[in-house]
Amino acid sequence: MGWFKKLGEELTKDRGTLADNLNRLMLGTQKIDDDMIEELEEILIQADLGVSVTNRILERIQEKNTLTSGFERSEVKGLVRAGIIDILKLCRGYTDVVPPPATPSPYVYMMVGVNGVGKTTTIAKLAHCANQGGKSVLLVAADTFRAAAIEQLEIWGGRTNADVIRHRQGSDPSAVVHDGLTAAKNRKSDVVIIDTAGRLQTQHNLMTELEKMHRVMAKVLPGTPHEVLLVLDATTGQNALSQARLFKQAVGVTGIVLTKLDGTAKGGIVVAIVEELNVPVKWVGSGEGHTDFSGFNVEEFADSLVEGHS
Ligand SMILES: Nc1nc2c(ncn2[C@@H]2O[C@H](COP(=O)(O)OP(=O)(O)OP(=O)(O)O)[C@@H](O)[C@H]2O)c(=O)[nH]1
Ligand SMILES: [Mg+2]
Structure with a gap:
């Protein structure tokens, strides 16, 4: 040829x-x-x-x-x-409705995922839903690594009517988590959402840090986090599978949020992830605003893959 x-x-x-x-x-x-x-x-x-x-x-x-x-x-x-x-x-547990859950209270979400996938934006989306449902929301700024991450969360907190617990940049994320959950207990918050870093000096450090935060949560409020949400960028290819494996091993992922479905998303990888890890997709993000959020509709998603539209 x-x-x-x-x-x-x-x-x-x-x-x-x-x-x-x-x-x-x-x-x-x-x-x-x-x-x-x-x-x-x-x-x-x-x-x-x-x-x-x-x-x-x-x-x-x-x-x-x-x-x-x-x-x-x-x-x-x-x-x-x-x-x-x-x-x-x-994989049961996929859902086509948006939160918030009713019980237990406070209901604690921990967000994980590599940098740039949309964790913080997804927090704003979840917080907005919970707020619309009449719940009080507390955000915990446990990404103390990336410059301006705390300020970014505070801006979203302001827009979605959620309080933010923060320390200084560079401080120990587990200490922020400790204070955040203690505050949630005292204030009787309904929903707590914990922001975490997508990157530390090494991947090993990141996983160790997440494990530590997870242990601290269980100590302050037994049974928490109720959900560990792995945020995945739908435009990522094969990499997403190894990411998912690592996070599941470290902190036991309970659900996936698929972001950037508004872009030129491929998203086929999510089928492989659900099949291998037996973790449901819970919600999808379709834009940069805090209302661009919905439940995961399996049929629509399959249509968008095979027909090229939804
Ligand atoms: N088009 C589109 N953009 C999104 C979506 N979700 C997040 N983004 C954008 O993706 C970029 C990264 O979002 P963040 O929420 O800051 O991502 P992150 O995972 O918190 O990133 P780190 O804090 O650096 O780990 C921002 O420019 C967001 O506006 C989505 O559903 N659609
Ligand atoms: Mg972030």
Whole structure:
């Protein structure tokens, strides 16, 4: 093959969305054969669905192919969609409603995730929902590492009618957590949301720090945190899976918030994460404002992956 043609193929390979690639695949001859299955496998892997999810979907398609005669390529997209929905629904606890929870009080959320994914913005979104639901909200500024992180949280606190417990930049995040939960107990706050750093000097330091905060919470208020929310940027690829594994190991993630779905999101990786870690997606962020937040609608999400819109 000439280098020019090869280059062209490489480019299309890198570019296509899952929706585009499925459309292209369905335009081929009607026959379902090994070549088509192989091509579909490549498409699903490229969409960050991961080997395990891909195999599940392929098995489903092959099963259908042997069971029925006259199976057409045009049905492939529907089968991929159904496969994705099955996996996302396997993990109970996904929700299409927004918070706040009623009990116990205070209800404590700990937010975790690598830097820049949208943790602090998501806190504002959660705080706004809770505030709208008539709950008193306390934010805890335990990202003491990044410059201006505390001020950023205070600005959001002001906009969403939430108080903020803070120390100085560079102070021990676990001490802030300690004071935050003690204050929540004294003030009888309904909802507490803890902001954490996305980066420290090393990843090991970050995990150790998060573990320590987690222990401090349980000591001050047994049973807390009630939820550890892993914030994931939907535009991240394979990296998100290793991030999710690390955070789950360190602090036991209970739910995922998928942010930046308003962008040119890929998001296929989230299916792989839900399948491997058995952690539900709870909410999605779709913008930079504190009202750009909603529950996770499994069908809509699957549609947006296979159709390219929601
Ligand atoms: N388009 C879009 N942008 C978002 C969304 N959520 C957050 N952002 C933006 O992403 C950037 C990072 O958001 P932060 O909330 O500061 O992220 P963080 O995880 O707290 O980052 P660190 O504190 O540095 O670890 C900001 O510019 C946000 O406005 C979203 O759902 N959609
Ligand atoms: Mg932040």
